[in-house]
Amino acid sequence: GENVEQHPSTLSVQEGDSAVIKCTYSDSASNYFPWYKQELGKRPQLIIDIRSNVGEKKDQRIAVTLNKTAKHFSLHITETQPEDSAVYFCAASSSNNNDMRFGAGTRLTVKP
């Protein structure tokens, strides 16, 4: 089955700096890669996703890149703000089976 690894487990940046979180996956059949943000005590919420037919996707300050050959994908947050502080999860799944596997999460702290 799919195995998703996520690094780093914790990340601390100064407000305004960029943050990068990286994930690798094992199943070459995976073709959907979402990123979720989970604030303390809240539910995970989808912030951006990418499918295997594209290499990059942007939404304002957030971007995700995908390297299918190397089986890794990354989340980039630019101009970080304190409200970006949360735990971020990457995930991978195949549209054929809906079996989504999550990374272990990255706790991002943005210092004002």
Added chain:
Amino acid sequence: DAGVIQSPRHEVTEMGQEVTLRCKPISGHNSLFWYRQTMMRGLELLIYFNNNVPIDDSGMPEDRFSAKMPNASFSTLKIQPSEPRDSAVYFCASSSGTVEQYFGPGTRLTVT
């Protein structure tokens, strides 16, 4: 739409008692997922249903756990008998077949 609805939001029970968690997916969604989240193990997929049929229950920790989906608008996750190590936040999520999953608010279970 009210989103995914879970009940109860908090449950405190004694070891050995039966616990039933409930989920109402987003109307029109045909896939439903149960996850368990703990600090030690992160976000784990327990079981998921497509069109009310259980597809993969390999994540269910043991026979004490069971899940049902009697119709398209309701699912239960039951633990019998409960143990202190079952203490966690249990999330239900649903999707419409386009793979994006929407999480409910979660049930925080404490077994003493």
